[in-house]
Amino acid sequence: MTVSSSTKTLCPYCGVGCGLEVTPAGKPSGEEKAMNPWQVRGDRTHPSSQGMVCVKGATVLESLDKDRLLYPMMRDSLAQPFHRCSWEEALERVCDRIQTVRAEYGANALCMYGSGQFQTEEYYVAQKLIKGCLGTNNFDANSRLCMSSAVAGYVQSLGSDGPPCCYDDLDLTDCAFLIGTNTAECHPIIFNRLRKHHKKNPNVRLIVVDPRCTTTAEAADLHLAIRPGTDIDLLNGIAHLLLRWGLIDQPFIDAHTSGFEAFAEVARHYPPERVAERCQISAAEVETAARYWGESQRVLSLWSMGINQSSEGTAKVRSIINLHLMTGMIGKPGAGPFSLTGQPNAMGGRETGGLSYLLPGYRSVTNPQHRAEVENYWGLPAGTIQPTPGRTAWEMITGLELGEVQFLWIAATNPVVSLPDLERTKAALRRSPFTVYQDCYYPTETSAYAHVLLPASQWGEETGTMTNSERRVTLCRKFRNPPGESRPDWEIFAEVGRRLGFTHQFAFQTAADVFAEFVQLTRGRPCDMSGLSHERLAAEGPLHWPCPISSLDSEADNPTTEEGERRKGKNSPRLYIDLHFPTPDGRARFAAHHSRGLAEPPDEAYPFILTTGRLYGHWHTQTRTGRIQKTSEMYDSPFIEIHPRDAEQLGIQEGELVEVRSRRGMARFPATVTKAIAPGTVFVPMHWGAMWADSAEANALTHHHACPDSGQPELKACAVQLAPVKPNDSQSLLQPSMMTSPISV
Numbered sequence: 001m002t003v004s005s006s007t008k009t010l011c012p013y014c015g016v017g018c019g020l021e022v023t024p025a026g027k028p029s030g031e032e033k034a035m036n037p038w039q040v041r042g043d044r045t046h047p048s049s050q051g052m053v054c055v056k057g058a059t060v061l062e063s064l065d066k067d068r069l070l071y072p073m074m075r076d077s078l079a080q081p082f083h084r085c086s087w088e089e090a091l092e093r094v095c096d097r098i099q100t101v102r103a104e105y106g107a108n109a110l111c112m113y114g115s116g117q118f119q120t121e122e123y124y125v126a127q128k129l130i131k132g133c134l135g136t137n138n139f140d141a142n143s144r145l146c147m148s149s150a151v152a153g154y155v156q157s158l159g160s161d162g163p164p165c166c167y168d169d170l171d172l173t174d175c176a177f178l179i180g181t182n183t184a185e186c187h188p189i190i191f192n193r194l195r196k197h198h199k200k201n202p203n204v205r206l207i208v209v210d211p212r213c214t215t216t217a218e219a220a221d222l223h224l225a226i227r228p229g230t231d232i233d234l235l236n237g238i239a240h241l242l243l244r245w246g247l248i249d250q251p252f253i254d255a256h257t258s259g260f261e262a263f264a265e266v267a268r269h270y271p272p273e274r275v276a277e278r279c280q281i282s283a284a285e286v287e288t289a290a291r292y293w294g295e296s297q298r299v300l301s302l303w304s305m306g307i308n309q310s311s312e313g314t315a316k317v318r319s320i321i322n323l324h325l326m327t328g329m330i331g332k333p334g335a336g337p338f339s340l341t342g343q344p345n346a347m348g349g350r351e352t353g354g355l356s357y358l359l360p361g362y363r364s365v366t367n368p369q370h371r372a373e374v375e376n377y378w379g380l381p382a383g384t385i386q387p388t389p390g391r392t393a394w395e396m397i398t399g400l401e402l403g404e405v406q407f408l409w410i411a412a413t414n415p416v417v418s419l420p421d422l423e424r425t426k427a428a429l430r431r432s433p434f435t436v437y438q439d440c441y442y443p444t445e446t447s448a449y450a451h452v453l454l455p456a457s458q459w460g461e462e463t464g465t466m467t468n469s470e471r472r473v474t475l476c477r478k479f480r481n482p483p484g485e486s487r488p489d490w491e492i493f494a495e496v497g498r499r500l501g502f503t504h505q506f507a508f509q510t511a512a513d514v515f516a517e518f519v520q521l522t523r524g525r526p527c528d529m530s531g532l533s534h535e536r537l538a539a540e541g542p543l544h545w546p547c548p549i550s551s552l553d554s555e556a557d558n559p560t561t562e563e564g565e566r567r568k569g570k571n572s573p574r575l576y577i578d579l580h581f582p583t584p585d586g587r588a589r590f591a592a593h594h595s596r597g598l599a600e601p602p603d604e605a606y607p608f609i610l611t612t613g614r615l616y617g618h619w620h621t622q623t624r625t626g627r628i629q630k631t632s633e634m635y636d637s638p639f640i641e642i643h644p645r646d647a648e649q650l651g652i653q654e655g656e657l658v659e660v661r662s663r664r665g666m667a668r669f670p671a672t673v674t675k676a677i678a679p680g681t682v683f684v685p686m687h688w689g690a691m692w693a694d695s696a697e698a699n700a701l702t703h704h705h706a707c708p709d710s711g712q713p714e715l716k717a718c719a720v721q722l723a724p725v726k727p728n729d730s731q732s733l734l735q736p737s738m739m740t741s742p743i744s745v
């Protein structure tokens with residue numbers, strides 16, 4: 001395939017979803033260009049990013065040809081080296097194994113663990129294969145570690161998943177409330193836009209709630225450095241003051257919500273003095289936050305992993321939404337609860353049913369009508385789709401431990417770095433009777449645990465769609481052919497489906513066919529995308545959902561209203577503008593939650609709280625950014641942030657190695673002594689797996705305890721002890737050590 005003009009696509013990293021434009025580089029004039037025939041820049045026509053990109057988007061081309069998995073490979077046991085095989089041999093072995101396991105152990109011994117890196121089409125075909133044709137709901141994705149608390153919170157409070165806001169709200173708000181998000185580093189283009197609005201308008205307030213003084217917090221008018229695990233105390237404390245001061249929207253509460261009295265009763269127990277003590281901030285700070293919120297006309301809250309990755313993540317999300325409901329801050333420009341997705345297509349995963357309790361079109365496996373609708377549409381016998389949720393990511397690990405999981409297919413994700421309690425995770429994977437690993441890179445930490453490796457194409461090598469945090473769908477176009485024998489993920493899933501006898505269900509010729517089938521399943525659903533197609537997205541550019549097929553009526557004849565636009569089949573930038581919520585009574589629901597605190601609070605033996613996070617320039621487990629010179633050099637080694645008071649007490653000097661132990665494992669990091677972190681709390685980044693540094697895995701320390709509603713593990717906090725490493729123990733542990741051969745297991 002040759003490229004004669006520019007190709008518009010989407011950045012494959014974070015959920016901001018910045019538009020990119022790839023063009024031929026022209027005649028090589030230097031070593032860099034000679035290596036890469038393309039160049040990339042921000043797409044100025046993309047409405048979400050307007051030409052802006054961060055360092056990750058700007059350097060992504062560099063990773064395309066590094067360490068690619070080019071051919072299928074297999075081996076009989078983890079002790080053996082891989083040998084190259086044909087696609088025919090690899091797929092025959094995979095299909096044989098699926099059939100054998102299904103016959104001997106039942107369908108629920110099969111599992112697939114997918115990824116927010118999938119395009120929507122890939123997610124959809126995987127759901128159809130696993131939940132439809134194979135008859136098990138054991139499909140989960142790494143979105144479980146990322147956004148599942150936001151999903152559960154939206155569903156429980158508003159009646160449906162789906163962030164109600166759009167990026168234009170960043171320019172319209174007069175109070176931005178950022179909690180559990182280091183937006184400046186993790187969603188930089190969103191932060192740039194908000195920062196510009198904040199700088200230009202002195203009356204706009206920026207509140208940041210974070211135990212660390214991050215780059216985001218440095219820009220705030222008010223930084224609340226709360227103790228980890230006290231978010232609900234703070235949120236209820238703000239509610240308490242809004243109630244006390246009468247700064248609530250009673251007509252909105254009366255007309256559009258339920259459950260207010262029970263919530264108000266809970267909030268009465270959170271006076272500022274109590275909140276200040278629990279959060280370890282001052283009562284005046286709590287009062288200032290409540291005053292900023294209460295005096296504003298349009299409050300926009302943003303959150304990310306700091307809220308979601310918690311054993312009470314859903315309750316935290318609902319506590320944020322409570323504040324919006326009590327002040328009527330939803331369904332209008334510049335206001336609303338707005339979760340920021342981590343991965344580029346975590347949203348598409350939600351739309352297609354990419355968690356173990358979901359079905360396409362924001363349906364649930366537990367709803368008999370939803371199951372029947374999907375079975376009918378897929379041409380499958382009634383009762384094929386199981387009525388109970390499948391295994392979460394962590395339950396796949398425990399299933400391996402118990403011998404209940406006999407076949408595990410991992411695609412486009414790297415759980416040997418990203419799952420909690422890594423030693424336990426690795427031990428379980430070593431016991432796996434049969435693991436298929438489908439990825440575009442080799443080696444990764446996870447490839448060492450596989451029996452079969454399937455080479456997938458990646459960004460720029462396949463056409464498909466992705467949905468970003470503001471519900472905007474972009475057609476991501478292919479601009480080069482997949483290298484070697486690699487193939488798009490959806491084609492691999494469809495091929496396996498056909499080989500297992502489901503020829504009719506997987507007769508797709510192109511990704512556009514897949515998308516066309518999928519969007520019809522969203523018709524009439526809250527995430528209605530039935531008016532979208534690859535063709536339309538190519539012609540009109542990225543569009544928001546809901547975007548139904550045109551259903552002209554009197555309202556639609558009025559193009560001046562958002563509702564009119566929506567009903568005409570145009571895309572709507574905001575949800576709930578009619579203040580009607582998709583609950584049985586049309587009302588949003590307050591939640592009455594007291595704070596339960598951390599699943600593993602510090603104690604005498606493990607006196608510090610470890611919190612984890614991400615860094616500008618890095619992406620997840622570095623499978624891509626670790627292979628790009630500029631991004632890998634931005635933070636070239638891991639570290640631990642520790643407050644000067646704690647460092648002095650433990651005798652730790654700046655740069656010295658610190659051994660960190662939890663009840664589950666150990667890691668070592670050089671110390672960064674800084675007041676950016678509160679006393680009693682330490683911070684480590686989550687990006688370093690065994691490929692990039694020795695003994696520096698944050699998740700060697702974390703625990704698996706998860707939110708009971710969302711199943712999302714509390715990756716943000718665990719109890720640890722610290723000790724300086726003695727000089728003769730200070731061997732060179734932390735040099736970046738990218739490996740060129742598989743890691744030994």
Ligand code: SF4
Nearest residue numbers: 011013014018054057
């Ligand atoms: S902000 Fe996110 S989507 Fe935008 S360029 Fe950076 S990594 Fe890519």
